[in-house]
Amino acid sequence: MARTLTSISSATDGTAVTPSDTASIPETRGLTSVAGGTATVRFVDSTADVQVQLNAGVVYTYNVIAVRLTGTSATGIVALR
Numbered sequence: 001m002a003r004t005l006t007s008i009s010s011a012t013d014g015t016a017v018t019p020s021d022t023a024s025i026p027e028t029r030g031l032t033s034v035a036g037g038t039a040t041v042r043f044v045d046s047t048a049d050v051q052v053q054l055n056a057g058v059v060y061t062y063n064v065i066a067v068r069l070t071g072t073s074a075t076g077i078v079a080l081r
Helices: none
Strands: 014-016 030-032 037-043 049-054 064-068 078-080
Touching: none
Parallel strands: none
Antiparallel strands: 014 078, 030 078, 037 049, 037 064
16 A cells, blocks of 8 residues: 655654564654664565664664564664654
């Protein structure tokens, strides 16, 4: 399903993410991490998990609903909303 961008604005909340192979998280507007590495994520409009590279301190405008434990080496991941 294609999404329509209705507005661009800064994130207003951030929550520490504990990667989990079973739990979902509320939809994010972005991700960042304290220590870089890989993150296995599920994008909002996807049915499969994919690996992305996160560099420390960089904000990625990813809309994800899960950060998986398996395959994730980045630490200090923060979900931005």
